[in-house]
Amino acid sequence: MSTKLLLTLAIFQVILTVGLSLDPTELLRLGFDGQLSFEPSDVETASKDFGGLQRTESVAVLHPSSAEDIVRLVKAAYESTHGFSVSARGHGHSINGQATATNGVVIQMSGSRKPASAIVSEKLMYVDVWGGELWVDVLRSTIEYGLAPKSWTDYLYLSVGGTISNAGISGQAFNHGPQISNVYELDVITGKGELLTCSEEENSDLYHAVLGGLGQFGIITRARIALERAPQRVRWIRVLYSNFSGFTEDQEYLISLHGQEDTQKFDYVEGFVIVDEGLINNWRSSFFSSNNPLKVSSFNAEGGVLYCLEIAKNYQESNALSIDQEVEDLLKKLNFIPGSIFATDLPYVDFLDRVHKAELKLRSKGLWDVPHPWLNLFVPKSRIADFDQGVFKGILGKKTSGPILIYPMNKNKWDNKSSTVTPEEDIFYLVAFLRSALDNGNETQTLEYLRNQNRQILRFCDDEKINVKQYLPHYNKGQEWIHHFGNKWSQFLKRKMEFDPRGILATGQRIFKSSF
Ligand code: FAD
Numbered sequence: 464m465s466t467k468l469l470l471t472l473a474i475f476q477v478i479l480t481v482g483l484s485l486d487p488t489e490l491l492r493l494g495f496d497g498q499l500s501f502e503p504s505d506v507e508t509a510s511k512d513f514g515g516l517q518r519t520e521s522v523a524v525l526h527p528s529s530a531e532d533i534v535r536l537v538k539a540a541y542e543s544t545h546g547f548s549v550s551a552r553g554h555g556h557s558i559n560g561q562a563t564a565t566n567g568v569v570i571q572m573s574g575s576r577k578p579a580s581a582i583v584s585e586k587l588m589y590v591d592v593w594g595g596e597l598w599v600d601v602l603r604s605t606i607e608y609g610l611a612p613k614s615w616t617d618y619l620y621l622s623v624g625g626t627i628s629n630a631g632i633s634g635q636a637f638n639h640g641p642q643i644s645n646v647y648e649l650d651v652i653t654g655k656g657e658l659l660t661c662s663e664e665e666n667s668d669l670y671h672a673v674l675g676g677l678g679q680f681g682i683i684t685r686a687r688i689a690l691e692r693a694p695q696r697v698r699w700i701r702v703l704y705s706n707f708s709g710f711t712e713d714q715e716y717l718i719s720l721h722g723q724e725d726t727q728k729f730d731y732v733e734g735f736v737i738v739d740e741g742l743i744n745n746w747r748s749s750f751f752s753s754n755n756p757l758k759v760s761s762f763n764a765e766g767g768v769l770y771c772l773e774i775a776k777n778y779q780e781s782n783a784l785s786i787d788q789e790v791e792d793l794l795k796k797l798n799f800i801p802g803s804i805f806a807t808d809l810p811y812v813d814f815l816d817r818v819h820k821a822e823l824k825l826r827s828k829g830l831w832d833v834p835h836p837w838l839n840l841f842v843p844k845s846r847i848a849d850f851d852q853g854v855f856k857g858i859l860g861k862k863t864s865g866p867i868l869i870y871p872m873n874k875n876k877w878d879n880k881s882s883t884v885t886p887e888e889d890i891f892y893l894v895a896f897l898r899s900a901l902d903n904g905n906e907t908q909t910l911e912y913l914r915n916q917n918r919q920i921l922r923f924c925d926d927e928k929i930n931v932k933q934y935l936p937h938y939n940k941g942q943e944w945i946h947h948f949g950n951k952w953s954q955f956l957k958r959k960m961e962f963d964p965r966g967i968l969a970t971g972q973r974i975f976k977s978s979f
Pocket of ligand 1: 551557617624625629631633682969
């Protein structure tokens with residue numbers, strides 16, 4: 464008997480003696496073309512995520528070689544007498560164990576197949592990709608044809624299936640909508656093990672359910688993503704504000720230009736809040752020179768808080784002569800602090816991949832694999848000033864442990880038929896607290912302190928009746944989920960009963976009580 468088989472059998476015995484309901488031999492009989500792994504290191508990787516806040520162990524990890532492997536597994540879970548959970552895992556960049564499967568099987572979607580699975584249609588301007596493909600690989604494939612997806616996330620080492628299960632947002636969302644507004648068609652394996660193609664025209668209920676569906680209705684194995692002609696270069700600009708209303712008025716003005724000609728608007732609008740000196744030169748802003756760090760105290764900031772508008776203008780090299788004038792004309796209409804313009808110019812691909820540079824820096828200092836108690840909120844425009852007063856100038860107390868992003872989006876770029884939940888206003892803001900907890904003796908940077916601050920922020924919104932919605936939501940109680948979905952809950956539940964009636968899929972989201 465080979466050492467590998469002996470090891471596998473020994474692991475089975477350990478699993479069986481702890482009395483799990485899922486019998487690994489049941490899985491082995493399924494005969495996958497890919498690899499079904501019981502290796503402790505594989506199981507360990509699949510039990511954790513970027514958040515580093517919890518650990519949930521599965522029985523096995525499937526590295527599928529095709530959609531058929533996934534059909535086989537999900538059908539077995541659906542048809543077996545006791546059932547077991549199955550969760551797709553993209554790149555595991557969730558915060559709260561959303562891609563784990565207690566006592567079940569994790570399907571490792573990213574990295575399991577050769578990345579060259581993208582098929583580009585130049586004529587119809589789309590790309591077909593495997594659900595586990597990382598966005599950085601989607602970009603590499605399409606850029607060869609001079610094409611690129613229209614809507615992005617700030618960071619590209621996330622899987623297509625993972626971001627589409629949430630929304631996928633960045634500074635292009637005001638213009639093109641989130642990534643889920645830029646998907647033409649999907650192949651999905653439902654919780655009954657059926658492989659279905661869905662789109663606006665075909666199996667449309669499944670299509671809308673899966674977009675922003677938190678993995679609850681099916682496993683995305685293929686996505687058809689809209690493309691545009693890729694710009695060659697980007698003028699990337701930051702300007703500062705000491706006054707919150709001036710900052711948000713300009714952000715809202717800029718996103719109101721979404722219907723204008725390309726030359727009349729920026730292509731990317733984001734921003735961030737600077738509550739302490741450390742933050743202005745933080746990991747997301749390699750932009751400001753580290754030899755000449757910017758000082759918050761050198762600006763007369765209202766309440767000690769500064770706001771940075773981040774905008775970008777894409778262009779082709781053939782238009783390089785007119786870009787200065789276009790940018791100058793657009794900047795003229797804004798009310799930032801005079802003299803606070805920081806600009807750089809870089810290739811489009813480098814702009815899209817900007818956060819990866821920061822990741823490499825943090826990794827080299829051992830600061831990437833630390834706990835990340837992140838909190839992402841959609842805040843309605845009508846209450847963003849109250850949020851500023853109560854949170855940025857209040858609860859944070861000039862202390863935070865990571866960048867705070869803030870940017871508005873147009874609700875009419877989101878399809879209300881999708882599963883994603885956003886506030887009931889025409890404009891809402893993303894506010895993202897991207898914290899890293901450190902064990903360095905500084906009490907305000909500990910995990911406990913930051914988690915407590917997150918709770919305080921949520922409590923403040925509740926008390927002040929600011930109807931925020933969590934993005935990348937995480938709740939522990941059923942009632943909280945029902946409140947989160949609001950008037951979308953009954954539809955969500957109906958779709959769950961139709962597409963995953965045994966509650967097999969993505970149990971790590973903890974929306975439905977699992978019986979296994
Ligand atoms: P995972 O964590 O692996 O999975 C997330 C959920 O999706 C799980 O429930 C899982 O079961 C499900 N899932 C995964 N793959 C599939 C599939 N093929 N079919 C069905 N369900 C599936 N988000 C933004 O919108 N914009 C950003 O700019 C942004 N930046 C980020 C930067 C960093 C450094 C990190 C860590 C996260 C960021 N995110 C951002 C959040 C990110 O989009 C989500 O956490 C996303 O889910 C991560 O993708 P993943 O492939 O790692 O998913």
